[in-house]
Every structure is written in structure tokens, then in C-alpha cells.
Amino acid sequence: MSGIVVVGGGFAGVWSAAGAVRLARETGRELPVTLISPGDDLVIRPRLYQSEPERMRVPLDRILGPVGVRRIAGTVTGIDTTGQAVTTTGRDGRRADIGYDRLILATGSELVRPELPGAELLFDVDTLPTATELATHLDRLPGLPPGGGRFTVVVAGAGFTGLEIATELMDRLGAVAAAHAPGEKVRVVLVERADTVGPELGPGPSREIADALAALGVEHRLGVSVAAVERDRVALSDGTQLPTHTVIWTAGVRASGLTAAIPGTRDRLGRLEVDANLSVDGVPTVYAAGDTAAAAAEPGHRVMQCCQHALQLGKFAGHNAAADLLGLPAVPFTATPYVTCLDLGSYGAVFTNGWDRRVVATGEVAKERKRKVNELWIYPPTDDPDELLRQADYRFSVRQITGPRAI
Ligand SMILES: Cc1cc2nc3c(=O)[nH]c(=O)nc-3n(C[C@H](O)[C@H](O)[C@H](O)COP(=O)(O)OP(=O)(O)OC[C@H]3O[C@@H](n4cnc5c(N)ncnc54)[C@H](O)[C@@H]3O)c2cc1C
Incomplete structure (x- = not known):
């Protein structure tokens, strides 16, 4: 069995892999999960505007290694959805074809x-x-x-x-x-x-x-x-x-160009149209998560290309790809209420609720929340398989995190 192949080692990719492992473990079944990403780290992209950007990363092997996810350092250059295989180019320039039973595309977005x-x-x-x-x-x-x-x-x-x-x-x-x-x-x-x-x-x-x-x-x-x-x-x-x-x-972001390798419909941001279970419309063996997915968040609203949605989409996509292979029912994606927290430097921050971005906190209160988002809540646990799988549950909420983790 080829199992699940996740392409992309960002927030959506990491939580897709963890979400798939979590369901397999819960059912006591074996399910190979492979993650392909060019680098060795999860890059904390939302913090790249801050000083010392070189610190904004976490080794993928410390997140996913302890739960048995196989990692391949490579760039996916082609996807054959009929033959169910991806072509990767490794850092040494070698090409390889890797088969999959279910693919999760989580290659994020890029600045235009x-x-x-x-x-x-x-x-x-x-x-x-x-x-x-x-x-x-x-x-x-x-x-x-x-x-x-x-x-x-x-x-x-x-x-x-x-x-x-x-x-x-x-x-x-x-x-x-x-x-x-x-x-x-x-x-x-x-x-x-x-x-x-x-x-x-x-x-x-x-x-x-x-x-x-x-x-x-x-x-x-x-x-x-x-x-x-x-x-x-x-x-x-x-x-x-x-x-x-x-x-x-800083103007303009589009979904990763790899979305064009999937024979699905894309929205104006280049994201793949997916159904409620996050499988790509017309290509049921492929799921999309994070900035590559044009998923419905709630009636009248699509997900944003943001961390909040990338994390959640990953957990659902991983769960559903695994459920599909294990013969279990899929769980329709539901997003937690949409919030934003905009950093305003030494002035503070502004925290908003809802799609119309109603201001609920400003100044130091919002800044403290932004610090928690940046330094705590978006970091997955490292060297801690039990905690990773606890948080990989699609029902998990950030409110359940107790105490700070070292980052
Ligand atoms: C400066 C900045 C500030 C931001 N601030 C915020 C914020 O305050 N709040 C917020 O919610 N969001 C913010 N965002 C957006 C947020 O970072 C993204 O929405 C989020 O990172 C999306 O996660 P993702 O996993 O979908 O994609 P990414 O984090 O982009 O990860 C994509 C992964 O796919 C890999 N990949 C790409 N192409 C290939 C390929 N061909 N083969 C294999 N792997 C590949 C990449 O190397 C990477 O590992 C910010 C983004 C930036 C750049």
C-alpha cells in the first residue's frame, strides 16, 4: 500500500499528516503517511515580517518523526492523477516517482x-x-x-x-x-x-x-x-x-502553481475547488488543504489564505483522506469563527472578530494576543507524539492548550 502522500511542509501539510496518523492510530490500523517538502523545517511564515527571520522555523522531523511520518526532502514537479504518482526532484537533483493512494496537496501560496x-x-x-x-x-x-x-x-x-x-x-x-x-x-x-x-x-x-x-x-x-x-x-x-x-x-498572493497539475477547477486565487470533505471536485483521490484549497468556511464565505484556516483544513484533510482509505465516514469541514490579529509594531495590534472584522481589542491587549498567536499557538508540539496527536484532532481548539510550550 502506498498510503497517503502529503505535498508541502507548511501548517496545512504538517497537520494533514498528523491528522491522518491520528485517525489510523485511533482505529488501530497501519497507514503509511509520507510528507514531501523541499526544506527540513516548518517555516513560521506569518512571522517573516519580524526581525531574525532565520529563527522562524521548526524541524519537521521533531514534529512528525515521533509519530512515524516518513519525510522526503524534495520538490514535487509533476502529478499524475490517473497513475496516482508524484514526480519529485531531490536536493541532489535526482528524480523519483512516488505512488499514492490518497494525495493531499498543501503547497501553500506565493507572492505574485x-x-x-x-x-x-x-x-x-x-x-x-x-x-x-x-x-x-x-x-x-x-x-x-x-x-x-x-x-x-x-x-x-x-x-x-x-x-x-x-x-x-x-x-x-x-x-x-x-x-x-x-x-x-x-x-x-x-x-x-x-x-x-x-x-x-x-x-x-x-x-x-x-x-x-x-x-x-x-x-x-x-x-x-x-x-x-x-x-x-x-x-x-x-x-x-x-x-x-x-x-x-507585498501586494498579491496566489495559490502554489502546483495546483495547475490537478485537473480541477481553480478560483481567481488559483485555489482548487473542493467539496465539503476537502477532496478536489472531480478528482476524489486528491485532497487540498491550506492556501491551495477554495473551501467553504460558512455560508457565503470561503476560507481565507491564513494560518487559522490552514491549520484546520489540514486536520480535516488528513482525517478524511485516512477515513477514505480505512472505509470510515468523512467529516465535513467546519471552520471556527473567523478572527484576525494585525500587528501594528510598537503601537500595539488590532484584534477583530467575524468577516466584517469588528474590533474587539486594541493596544497592549491585542498585542499580547498577537504575541501568543506568533510565539505559542501556531507552533506545533515538538518531540511529543501524544500531544501532537491530541492537537491533530479536527475537534481540537486552541483554547485547550494549557501552559506555554518552548519554541
Ligand atoms: C509575511 C507574512 C505574514 C503573514 N501573516 C499572517 C497572519 O498574521 N495571520 C495569518 O493567519 N496568516 C498570515 N500569513 C499567511 C500564512 O502564512 C499562510 O496562510 C499559511 O502559511 C498557509 O499555510 P500552508 O501550509 O497552506 O502554506 P505554506 O505555509 O506556504 O507552506 C507551503 C509548504 O509547501 C511547500 N511546497 C511548495 N511548493 C512545493 C512543491 N512543489 N513540492 C513540495 N513542497 C512544496 C513549501 O516549501 C512549504 O513547506 C502571513 C504570510 C506572510 C508571508
Whole structure:
């Protein structure tokens, strides 16, 4: 038996694998579960806007090794849904075909990089390597000639990620400048094509966001976009030129391109349409979870490409793929109530409830919650098979976590 193959070692992939093992163990049956991912770590992607991004990872073998998940370090380059096999390329360049009985596609999402002059000079915080490259670049800014915008950062896109990196950078950049060039001006400029900050966040948290930007001194230019980037300046679509050596692109995310290898329908974000049990419409041997899945969250709402939904989708997809092989009933996906917690740097954070993002906490109360999300709740247990399988239950809620785990 080939068993279940999970592609992707992010939140959805990890919890898919754990969810499948949990059900098999509960029924006392043997079920091989394999996870394929290019890297050795679960990257804590939601924290890549913070300093020291190289710390934002957890070894996959310490999470899934103790429950017997077989791990293959490789990139999946092809999927044959008729022959039920995936083609992987290992880090040594060797190709291999790996068969599956059920496949869970959990390859996440990726930033859509723009086509504009100088696009190769753009920084981003989408992946561990690119976030680390940005952090190294920021540390080297004092080595540039004084003035000339060396401590000016332009952030393209005032959505969730743009706001988090912009507000965080006021302090990060301020610390770099203070240590090497006290008194030199630090500027963070948010550039947004829409005529409002945080357009997709709606009116709920907009007052809090505006207050945070004003208090921190983050500038914003609305109704304009980045037109061209050079090593020492950026040109905006209204003709403005800003001296800077650092332009960070945050606008636009799409589901992983591997979704195109599945003969299913995809939504405008590139996500695969799935049924209530998370199996891909028309391809019952393939499940999708996390940022690759266009699943219904509740009537009138699809899941968001966010951590909250990726974790839950993973647990359900793993459970259902295993149930299918074990001849057990599937469990329809149900999402916990949708919440968001937006970091606003040293100003605090804003925590919202519901799809209309009603503000329920701000300032230090929301910031403490954001710290818990970032440093505790999204981390899976390591070296602890019992706790991992307890949390892998699709009915598990974060409220059941007692006491802090070391991260
Ligand atoms: C800077 C930033 C801030 C964010 N902040 C928040 C936040 O505050 N709250 C929130 O809820 N969400 C946030 N998100 C979104 C959140 O990180 C994602 O929704 C979440 O990581 C999705 O989980 P996933 O498992 O679906 O995908 P990912 O975490 O992207 O994992 C995908 C996995 O698939 C692997 N993979 C990709 N292609 C292949 C392939 N061809 N073969 C094999 N493996 C492959 C990758 O290496 C990775 O291991 C943020 C994202 C970013 C970038």
C-alpha cells in the first residue's frame, strides 16, 4: 500500500499528516503517511515580517518523526492523477516517482511579483530566504553613504503584510540608524494602489490602523503604485521619485502553481475547488488543504489564505483522506469563527472578530494576543507524539492548550 502522500511542509501539510496518523492510530490500523517538502523545517511564515527571520522555523522531523511520518526532502514537479504518482526532484537533483493512494496537496501560496523595470531589486518577506535577505540588507544600510535615503524603506501594498512590515520597520530601522547614525532620519513609506489603507480589511479596523500609522510616523501614498525601481530610488506612478535603497513588495498572493497539475477547477486565487470533505471536485483521490484549497468556511464565505484556516483544513484533510482509505465516514469541514490579529509594531495590534472584522481589542491587549498567536499557538508540539496527536484532532481548539510550550 502506498498510503497517503502529503505535498508541502507548511501548517496545512504538517497537520494533514498528523491528522491522518491520528485517525489510523485511533482505529488501530497501519497507514503509511509520507510528507514531501523541499526544506527540513516548518517555516513560521506569518512571522517573516519580524526581525531574525532565520529563527522562524521548526524541524519537521521533531514534529512528525515521533509519530512515524516518513519525510522526503524534495520538490514535487509533476502529478499524475490517473497513475496516482508524484514526480519529485531531490536536493541532489535526482528524480523519483512516488505512488499514492490518497494525495493531499498543501503547497501553500506565493507572492505574485510584478513585471516592472527593476523588479529584480524588490525585496519581500514571503519566504525564509527572501526575508533573511531583507534582514541582511537592513543590517548593511549603515555602510551606504549618509543621506540619499539610506534609512528610507518603501513598502508596496498596504494590505495585511504591508501594514505589519511597515509598522514593525519603524522600530527595526530606527534601531539600526540609532546605533550607527544617530539623528539621521528614518522613513517608512507605504504605497497603495487603492484609495484607502488596508483595502481588503474593510472599515472595521481602519481607525485603529490610521492612528497607528500616524503615531509611528509611517507615511502613506494612496492611489499610486510603484512604477520602476533603481538601486537608489523608486519612481511612483504619479511621477514622484523617492530616494531609497529598499523597496519591499507585498501586494498579491496566489495559490502554489502546483495546483495547475490537478485537473480541477481553480478560483481567481488559483485555489482548487473542493467539496465539503476537502477532496478536489472531480478528482476524489486528491485532497487540498491550506492556501491551495477554495473551501467553504460558512455560508457565503470561503476560507481565507491564513494560518487559522490552514491549520484546520489540514486536520480535516488528513482525517478524511485516512477515513477514505480505512472505509470510515468523512467529516465535513467546519471552520471556527473567523478572527484576525494585525500587528501594528510598537503601537500595539488590532484584534477583530467575524468577516466584517469588528474590533474587539486594541493596544497592549491585542498585542499580547498577537504575541501568543506568533510565539505559542501556531507552533506545533515538538518531540511529543501524544500531544501532537491530541492537537491533530479536527475537534481540537486552541483554547485547550494549557501552559506555554518552548519554541
Ligand atoms: C509575511 C507574512 C505574514 C503573514 N501573516 C499572517 C497572519 O498574521 N495571520 C495569518 O493567519 N496568516 C498570515 N500569513 C499567511 C500564512 O502564512 C499562510 O496562510 C499559511 O502559511 C498557509 O499555510 P500552508 O501550509 O497552506 O502554506 P505554506 O505555509 O506556504 O507552506 C507551503 C509548504 O509547501 C511547500 N511546497 C511548495 N511548493 C512545493 C512543491 N512543489 N513540492 C513540495 N513542497 C512544496 C513549501 O516549501 C512549504 O513547506 C502571513 C504570510 C506572510 C508571508
